[in-house]
Amino acid sequence: KKCRLLSWEKNVVAEGTIASTDPDASVHFVKLGAEAWKVWVDVAVEPEAFLFRPNSEMSTIKEAVGSTVAWHKDFISLV
Numbered sequence: 001k002k003c004r005l006l007s008w009e010k011n012v013v014a015e016g017t018i019a020s021t022d023p024d025a026s027v028h029f030v031k032l033g034a035e036a037w038k039v040w041v042d043v044a045v046e047p048e049a050f051l052f053r054p055n056s057e058m059s060t061i062k063e064a065v066g067s068t069v070a071w072h073k074d075f076i077s078l079v
Contacts, residue, residue, distance in 0.1 A: 002079040013049035014061045016041045027070040028055045036070040
C-alpha cells in the first residue's frame, strides 16, 4: 500500500510503500514495536529530513531512498 511519511509538523517528507505493520518485524535488526511500521522509501520529498529511527548507515530521508525504515504509525498517511 502506498503511503506518505510525515514529519512531526505533519509535512510530507517522503513517499513510500508499507512493507509491514507487524510489531515483531525488524528494520536493520531492530524490532518495530507497537508504534512503528516498516516502510520502503521510494521518493524523498524533503531529503534532509531526519529519520524516525536513524542507524549507523543512514540518518536522513535521502539516505533511505530504496531501503526500508521504521516510521511512527501516527505519522504515516495512506494514499
